[in-house]
Amino acid sequence: MSDFNAVIANTCVNVWHKFEGKGSLRFLEKSSRTVFAGIVLRDDSETPPKFHCISIGSGTKCLPQSRLTEEGDALHDSHAEVLARRGAVRWLIEEWSRLSDQSPSGSLTKWLIRAPSGLVALKDSVSMHLYVSSIPCGDASMLALALDQDPTVAALKDSGSRSDVQEGTAVRGRDNYFAFGALRTKPGRADSMPSISMSCSDKILKWALLGIQGAVASLRFQPMYLSSIIISGVPVGNRNTAVGECERAFSPYRRLQRRMFAPSTVLRVSDSSSAFDSAWKFEPFAYHRVEIGFTDVEFPASRGDRFCNESIAWNAHGQLEILVNGRTQGSLGASKRRKLPTLSRAAIRSLLGEYNWVITREGMRYNATKQSSSAYQAARAQLMASGGPLEGWIVTQEDRKI
Template identity: 40%
Template sequence: MDASQVDELVSRVHAQYDALRFKPSSELQFTVLAAFVLSKTSYDVGDSGSSESTTAWKVISIATGSKCLPTEKYPVKGDALHDSHAEVLSRRGAVRWTYEEIRRCLHTASGSAWIERRETDGKWAMKEGVKLHMYVSTVPCGDASMRYLASGQDPAMAALKDSSPPALPTQGSASRGRDNYALFGVLRTKPGRADSPPTRCMSCSDKIAAWSILGVQGALLAQMFEPLCVDDIVIGLGDVEESDEVLRAAVREDCDRAFFGRLGDDIQARGYRKSTPRVLFTSIDFVHSRSSRSKANGKPCNQSSNESLCWWADSETPHEVLINGVRRGVGAKLRGLELYRPRLCKVAIFRLHAGVMELLRRPKPKGSYHICKQSNPDYGIVRKALKGPDGPFHGWVISGVEWESFDVDGNIVPNTSSSESEGHIDENLNH
């Protein structure tokens, strides 16, 4: 994409966000916005022989957020979200849109402008020429944001946000949150709060890197859809002057390393291989970013919103707002009912997956969510190469089979699959 196309993409994302009329509950709060967008460029040759290009765009998912639940509050029935970072929620929204687009194709004769079913193997894929773009209103947390965050800190805090290469992790090792980036770590605590409840959640930089190999579709959708990799990642740098070429070059270098450079080139299986998305910047600031809120209030805005917006295109139901992983306004007694679950939670996606599998006349999932994710051998080979003993992410945190032992109805069922250490695929890579 050239600069005008980047601006077009960002403007469309922001326009869709504005149309949803969401904002943090306090003027003193900020949030992070992420989105997935499809594009397809066509070329028309005129009478003079010159060609003109036209690009069609489709924003397929939008989300906001920057929070995670502590491990002690993880839902055992998959009926809440433990990770509400914008990047993770928008990916889940893109996954849900893809399932629903397959369903729409099966119910209508017109098909889709974006996806199609291959005749060779019956799998679905994006149509030729369709590209997938990811937008994030700020640099994703973790490895990619080291020098970006350090640039705005005093020397003592900048030292915490060190840019040295991360040490190889050990299972269950300590914090890799907004601080101490030289540690790979897997159990995150709040900065300055050693006693705060840990959460089993990797940084968004780590998740994007995993998606660069495994695809954003996850293990379940991979049973019917080819690996879906991001072509471009557009990042908001509205608070960095375009003339600051040194910092922008540093951020680009960090993003390239974080998203794909630190991964080996030999991790692959049938249909899976490392992708290298282009990192592009935009100076168009997000209206509810930290910098925008600070300028509007005339003082620093340092409190992130607890609420998360979730939206995906062509849905029959409106967007929803989450707080602490559940739908805002839903009481504790109703949260376990299907009608009131977040539609991006594990069990909701699992149920949607089962319904689409039935429409495709393929075997309906049996057993637990955990077991169903193990049924794609090619995906499992790549996941093991990425997170196994010899992989670049061998210390990847495992959320645990105890939080994935539910069926499509949300009932707890026994697991009879291989051991957790051999068979688990973390939710942050899948659903």
């Protein structure tokens, strides 16, 4: 397993090195630090298995609530894991375009197959894996953060009790260290403007339930789930503890320690996922347990003294983008027209228009297209309902001008 973990990590880090060698990452000073993530496909139909990195992202920033845009022209969340996932979705959409609507069932690209349902899926021999250069922010990293803090600082940030967190609400950032299992917004300085972006731990939990493809892509794809998450930067002596923390954070029944839609019934850690599955049935969605692994492969920019402001985003069908405050760096030229980040909602909407998806209906907004994915929306609503594992999820204003 450790060799496999190293291959996944190196497959992603080698893409970083490629751009580093071309001078594309000049913004990154020697003292800079960032978090890096990538998504890799593994094809076991070949011997040895073939690994293909479809997206990478780096970054630790997100926009505060006061700076969210209504036009969909900026990325609200530029954390590495989120950028890697958005890049993977764009890669899937562009890979989908190679499958003609007239292609018979079973026709495929190198990685995808058209299922009998007409939706596109990963080939049976293909699995999807996420590499991250540190433990994802939010619930998965709270114990490590609490143990690493100066006691005085920790006392200021922690009330010391899970019961101090109001049910059905998300905790802000790193407040209430020991409120394990709570949904959280992205972390930030105590004096920073608050964000309403959910933590990476919470988003990974959502992906384990609904797939990484999201609502719009669910109109064309079967749910696509991560098989494993490979993490670097965790000392060997801390890995057993880190596995337990991640398994709680990315599991619906271990996260909140209660049976879904029956808050008075405790679902014990030893219970199998079948108890959750029997309570939550929304075909074709089903909870997929994510295997947690670690690697000694080190990401080059993980040891600096300060976090850099820039983020990067890339997918295997596109070019590298450098982002600042959710927008493409240097994109405002002589024409004064800003180039859209390729992972922004506005850019994805434009891409889907080219491929004649339902989004091209006259006057139909992006959010209306998301809502037309009825099975996804019904499953999402139940997960976020009272007693659900995503209860307290902050839903941003959806009525956008796109």
